[in-house]
């Protein structure tokens with residue numbers, strides 16, 4: 001029987017929930033789904049790259065051959081053959097990675113949450129890049145750390161800055177390949193210096209690497225994991241090389257930490273869907289990614305070039321931008337008097353969208369920055385959208 005006029009509850013949220021805010025990007029995306037808007041705002045991979053038929057065939061194969069196993073509960077650390085495949089692929093980089101180091105997670109975003117849960121206390125010092133991946137700042141902020149922004153330049157983190165401020169920190173969160181949001185890449189010698197510095201400080205180094213395979217030209221640079229598997233926690237994802245809707249990623253951690261992360265995973269959701277993991281194993285086990293990834297690289301490289309050409313044509317000389325060697329993002333720095341948050345209102349009125357740079361900073365936002373994604377917009381629309389933005393910016397100079 002339904003209760004008559006129940007008194008409304010005065011919700012008392014936990015302190016950690018009071019820290020939570022909706023992601024600025026997700027809020028912007030709500031506006032930009034309108035078809036007339038040319039949106040450079042999303043961080044979504046191009047659906048043109050999703051191997052739908054291959055996935056359908058793999059679902060069919062798994063369900064018809066191993067349906068009862070696929071639909072049952074599974075182990076918390078993940079589906080063993082897929083963990084072995086990941087360990088073997090990473091071992092090709094030179095260092096021996098064992099399956100016991102690999103924990104399957106429901107998107108690498110969950111990996112960030114588990115790392116926060118296991119490594120961060122309230123007030124713990126957490127080192128992040130300037131700027132950094134917004135989703136990581138969001139995930140860690142639930143655990144109420146003190147974020148310390150490490151200075152960077154056009155090539156990413158400066159190892160000497162980590163050495164100067166890293167003492168006593170709980171972790172360093174680093175994005176070496178085609179960083180979200182800037183698109184920049186950490187050079188080889190800095191990777192080595194960073195690994196060495198973190199090892200000396202006893203500082204866990206998190207290497208978040210969802211874009212590493214999406215290098216346009218050369219082979220990707222060596223992973224920091226391979227330089228010190230006992231001190232680096234590597235995060236990988238199938239979101240950008242297969243499809244994000246399956247929510248499948250992995251953490252590779254030194255053994256004592258891997259065991260603790262597995263306990264946190266168990267507490268969070270028991271395990272990641274067994275069916276999904278089996279399907280992905282079915283898709284990747286015979287080398288499918290070796291032929292599939294080059295098609296993604298080619299598409300993204302071409303679209304990146306279209307956007308770089310359009311920026312050179314339509315943006316004023318007083319603006320600058322990164323020239324990514326892979327991945328999905330270009331980072332623009334406008335003249336210092338232009339606030340990109342305000343520019344966004346005008347841009348949306350003009351049916352073009354981007355993500356303002358400020359939310360990507362843990363401290364001291366640089367408000368004259370913005371992120372552009374070029375992978376989901378067709379070339380002719382990229383030109384048109386950049387031309388519209390360029391006109392708005394030029395009017396402010």
Ligand SMILES: Cc1ncc(COP(=O)(O)O)c(C=O)c1O
Nearest residue numbers: 043107108109133180237239249
């Ligand atoms: C740097 C970075 N890390 C993690 C993620 C989360 O990816 P996943 O889909 O694996 O949860 C993203 C998603 O865009 C990302 O850009």
